[in-house]
Amino acid sequence: MxxxxxxxxxxxxxxxxxxxxxxxxxxxxxxxxxxxxxxxxxxxxxxxxxxxxxxxxxxxxxxxxxxxxxxxxxxxxxxxxxxxxxxxxxxxxxxxxxxxxxxxxxxxxxxxxxxxxxxxxxxxxxxxxxxxxxxxxxxxxxxxxxxxxxxxxxxxxxxxxxxxxxxxxxxxxxxxxxxxxxxxxxxxxxxxxxxxxxxxxxxxxxxxxxxxxxxxxxxxxxxxxxxxxxxxxxxxxxxxxxxxxxxxxxxxxxxxxxxxxxxxxxxxGGNNGMIVAPSADLELATRSILFAAVGTCGQRCTSLRRLYVHDSIADPMAEQLKKLYARLPIGDPTTDGTLVGPLIDERAILAMQDALAAAREQGGTIFGGDQITNQVPAGGFYVRPAIVEIAADAPIVQQETFAPILYLMRYSDLDDAIAMHNGVPQGLASAILTNDVREAELFCSPAGSDCGIANVNIGTSGAEIGGAFGGEKETxxxxxxxxxxxxxxxxxxTNTVNYSPELPLAQGIQFDLD
Incomplete structure (x- = not known):
């Protein structure tokens, strides 16, 4: 039926x-x-x-x-x-x-x-x-x-x-x-x-x-x-x-x-990360972060989960993201203007709430993350995307929760940021937002991101079909x-075709009867 x-x-x-x-x-x-x-x-x-x-x-x-x-x-x-x-x-x-x-x-x-x-x-x-x-x-x-x-x-x-x-x-x-x-x-x-x-x-x-x-x-x-x-x-x-x-x-x-x-x-698994450097275009950064973190209600394998922001811009970036999150149109995904639809089922909501509870116990400060029941279709599974300001060594950051949770962390040295970025079991998509060519090239180099996808000045999601898609480690x-x-x-x-009248063997081996 x-x-x-x-x-x-x-x-x-x-x-x-x-x-x-x-x-x-x-x-x-x-x-x-x-x-x-x-x-x-x-x-x-x-x-x-x-x-x-x-x-x-x-x-x-x-x-x-x-x-x-x-x-x-x-x-x-x-x-x-x-x-x-x-x-x-x-x-x-x-x-x-x-x-x-x-x-x-x-x-x-x-x-x-x-x-x-x-x-x-x-x-x-x-x-x-x-x-x-x-x-x-x-x-x-x-x-x-x-x-x-x-x-x-x-x-x-x-x-x-x-x-x-x-x-x-x-x-x-x-x-x-x-x-x-x-x-x-x-x-x-x-x-x-x-x-x-x-x-x-x-x-x-x-x-x-x-x-x-x-x-x-x-x-x-x-x-x-x-x-x-x-x-x-x-x-x-x-x-x-x-x-x-x-x-x-x-x-x-x-x-x-x-x-x-x-x-x-x-x-x-994904658990994808982004580094925002001091030279980044902050308007471009916030737009990139928003789609990567809340698109598909955080249920893409390439969804942005971990955000490492330089100390010098962390406060204004956090405030700007919270303002944008507060304005997100959440509801029926078939309605014009909606940007965030539902989670797939109740189990996904419970997993999100469990992750937020763990983050709170580990010292995280949470913005959003509540379940929505008003002005959305009854019977659906709607949540407000969450921003969690937390220390980079919090255990919850190591886990991927298939929900719109963005862990915001701070860094002062790029090498440390890359090490923190790579210090999770997953390795699918990654990004750096920077206008410094040295930082960009370092991130894409063997000493940079250890993921299968490493982007510069775009988010972690939205891969084109022309490139090979996939990742390393637990991905x-x-x-x-x-x-x-x-x-x-x-x-x-592998084909070897002999079109000579002789039979020379590889590596010069001699194998002839007297």
Missing amino acids: IHTRAQSILLDLGIHTEPKGLAVGNRWVAGHGPTFSAHSPIDGVELASLTVASPDQVSQATSAAREAFVSWRVVPAPVRGELVRRIGDRLRHHKSDLAELVSWETGKITQESLGEVQEMIDVCDFAVGLSRQLYGRTIASERPLHRLTEQWHPLGPVGVISAFNFPVAVWAWNTMIALVCGDPVVWKPSEKGTLCAIACHSIAAGVAAEMPEAHQGLLSLVIGDAETGKAIADSPDLPLVSATGSVPMGRDVAVRVARRLGRSLLEL GGGRESGSDSWKAYMRRA
Whole structure:
């Protein structure tokens, strides 16, 4: 059963088949698992009630993907790119409908939902170009009349486990790149992004259905819980599993995939930091901080959590941020002018309150952070973003709370600030606000930020798809989207071709019978 408005959006998207627990291509199969209910964080209304797939049903999707791989891997990459181009065109046509569904199911404001759908479209464009650029290389051989080269071949079916906060973009980052690389995809979305997943899968599978029958297992969707995700991680049919989510989830996936000697691509914790230097443009800084800290109600993996401000400007910066926080329009994310929507669920509110209580016990001074019940939709999960002035060595600063909490700390020496910035377990996104080129270059150098993303004079969030996205330490080390991230979805083959009448051995080894 699906909520009337959500059903209307799905119909507008051309989805007339009643969704069930498992889809292989555009063929739906009833789930064998428990009944699952999805609710909107906007007002708590039930959006869908579905019987989800059980872990033992995962093999239906992975087997179909394995069969599709046999034919898909030999399709020329530019032809594979044509499929992705057509998916991108269909996403363009349905951009506003998809964005509305993202807002309804995850609580994102309309502008951010539109931006997330645009990410899918952008990565389709990127992948289409990539389909003609899966380059190998030629290497100088030490042997005469020999050619030494590298080729990149399709790896095999890819499992994608995505999180609620980017319910469609993360799937597209992986899927569009995987498709042009020659790999089918089995997708297990977050339970909190089920309808978004149904919509995106149905659009893409509808395009793929126009391909020959042998390719019908290219795209599968498995709606399930954590046990279903474990079955994907355990599946020997999936040589690569890309997982986005919490650090505990990533550790479990990594162990399961490593146990069978597969590959895992992990995007996990953030706890992102920013340094504001004395030379920074303070207006630019406050604008950067505001979006990075409160955008998506602090539920981006790249959300700004830790702010290190130089002593000389800390007081005015704190006061300016508090004024801006006090003016934030908080409420229904589908209403024009709203900048902060709800947290995803009640558990997120409780985690935020626990973190603020710990910060208070550790000497923090808190501005904001209270739950809002007035002038917001009843049944939703709304909070006022918090600023916590606290010492940099407070234990709570080491933890990432997926909520709009900004820890504001002070520094006097840049080297100390960088050390404090790097002194957490996570390593995803980072930034420095400065007009001093030496400070900027130091921050981006090997002696600077230890994160996968290091920005200058912009915030920590809002990455473009052209660059490789990912981080180090507890963030997991994975890289998705742009640059050469495509190599994770392929296998490398080194070829030596002897076109001489002789057989010289490498390293000058002599091995001849008398």
